[in-house]
Amino acid sequence: MSLLDTDPDTGLAPLEFAVTRNLAARPPAARAEILAAPGFGQHFTDHMVDICWSVGGGWHRPRVQPYGPITLDPAAAVLHYGQEVFEGIKAYRHADGGIYTFRPDQNGRRLQRSARRLALPELPVAYFLQSLRELIAVDGDWVPDGEDQSLYLRPFMFAKEAFLGVRPAHKVGYYVIASPAGAYFKGGVTPVSIWLSEEYTRAAKGGTGAAKTGGNYAASLLPQSEAYENECDQVVFLDQDGNVEELGGMNIVFVYKDGTLVTPQSDSILEGVTRESILQLARDRGHRVEGRGVSLAEWREGVASGDIVEVFACGTAAVVTPIGQLKGREFFDEQPSGSLALSLREELTEIQYGRREDRHGWLVRLDG
Numbered sequence: 161m162s163l164l165d166t167d168p169d170t171g172l173a174p175l176e177f178a179v180t181r182n183l184a185a186r187p188p189a190a191r192a193e194i195l196a197a198p199g200f201g202q203h204f205t206d207h208m209v210d211i212c213w214s215v216g217g218g219w220h221r222p223r224v225q226p227y228g229p230i231t232l233d234p235a236a237a238v239l240h241y242g243q244e245v246f247e248g249i250k251a252y253r254h255a256d257g258g259i260y261t262f263r264p265d266q267n268g269r270r271l272q273r274s275a276r277r278l279a280l281p282e283l284p285v286a287y288f289l290q291s292l293r294e295l296i297a298v299d300g301d302w303v304p305d306g307e308d309q310s311l312y313l314r315p316f317m318f319a320k321e322a323f324l325g326v327r328p329a330h331k332v333g334y335y336v337i338a339s340p341a342g343a344y345f346k347g348g349v350t351p352v353s354i355w356l357s358e359e360y361t362r363a364a365k366g367g368t369g370a371a372k373t374g375g376n377y378a379a380s381l382l383p384q385s386e387a388y389e390n391e392c393d394q395v396v397f398l399d400q401d402g403n404v405e406e407l408g409g410m411n412i413v414f415v416y417k418d419g420t421l422v423t424p425q426s427d428s429i430l431e432g433v434t435r436e437s438i439l440q441l442a443r444d445r446g447h448r449v450e451g452r453g454v455s456l457a458e459w460r461e462g463v464a465s466g467d468i469v470e471v472f473a474c475g476t477a478a479v480v481t482p483i484g485q486l487k488g489r490e491f492f493d494e495q496p497s498g499s500l501a502l503s504l505r506e507e508l509t510e511i512q513y514g515r516r517e518d519r520h521g522w523l524v525r526l527d528g
């Protein structure tokens with residue numbers, strides 16, 4: 161579909177972005193220095209997308225403008241009531257120079273689901289896709305070409321109306337910023353240790369756990385500090401039925417000795433695009449896949465008996481991470497190590513970087 165075409169599904173004409181170039185954009189040498197060792201989430205490109213929404217005006221004033229501070233009224237609703245949602249998706253440089261992203265329709269639809277739960281307006285998926293393309297059109301040179309490098313795109317939306325009454329805001333801003341990202345694991349993927357949060361949960365039945373919203377992350381910070389204090393890398397949460405939920409930023413998958421992959425299912429879990437894709441690749445290889453409740457007892461007993469042969473976490477930032485240890489107040493369980501997680505990780509990243517056939521049609525070109 162050309163950018164100038166009307167979306168066949170929605171009948172929406174594309175937005176007309178006003179583009180203001182950043183006169184202080186980093187010169188190529190300064191950019192190259194950043195791309196040589198970008199880390200994660202520390203450096204940002206020269207531009208950002210900014211689209212306004214209001215009750216009367218709908219989506220309007222689409223812009224690409226110099227990256228920089230957003231001016232907010234101190235009474236802006238997001239600062240008081242946390243009405244905010246976001247997304248995370250990567251752009252990959254292929255060997256032919258082209259810039260691709262992975263299943264952006266999934267992220268666009270998830271942003272709509274998150275927005276609905278937070279009583280924010282739903283950005284049409286066509287506008288979501290266009291916003292990524294418009295940013296890449298000006299900042300495409302920021303997509304690194306090193307091994308396992310990418311440009312992390314962070315679309316987000318929040319209530320900017322200055323009003324302290326408690327109701328959905330009448331004025332909202334949608335933005336996209338971008339941050340070059342290096343290989344998550346330097347020197348090979350290493351298993352992480354997981355702290356079991358026994359006191360705190362991140363979400364509740366009927367709450368906002370399935371939405372990608374800042375509040376869920378705010379709720380996870382204290383338990384994450386507890387994980388660090390206990391020499392663990394990450395924290396795993398249980399839901400209120402005592403079932404395993406997720407890591408707070410990554411979903412969890414158990415591999416059983418008969419080859420079945422089991423992942424927790426509950427309405428308080430954020431449904432990751434990475435998890436869904438990994439499970440599809442496993443199904444393609446003939447593995448059985450189940451989404452169902454998994455109790456902590458099933459996990460611990462499964463590992464002890466040898467029924468569970470691998471446990472891994474997955475999400476866009478780190479892709480797939482084997483879990484090496486599970487630690488609680490009263491116990492410490494070494495986790496079995498296997499090769500399936502890393503082999504699925506390899507297959508997924510090869511598709512994302514264009515080194516393997518994209519048989520599901522998951523890639524979408526962002527440039528040109």
Ligand SMILES: *Cc1c(COP(=O)(O)O)cnc(C)c1O
Nearest residue numbers: 408409410430432433434475476
């Ligand atoms: C983003 C996120 C994930 C992973 O989702 P992906 O689409 O795979 O990146 C998992 N859990 C939470 C809470 C998240 O916010």
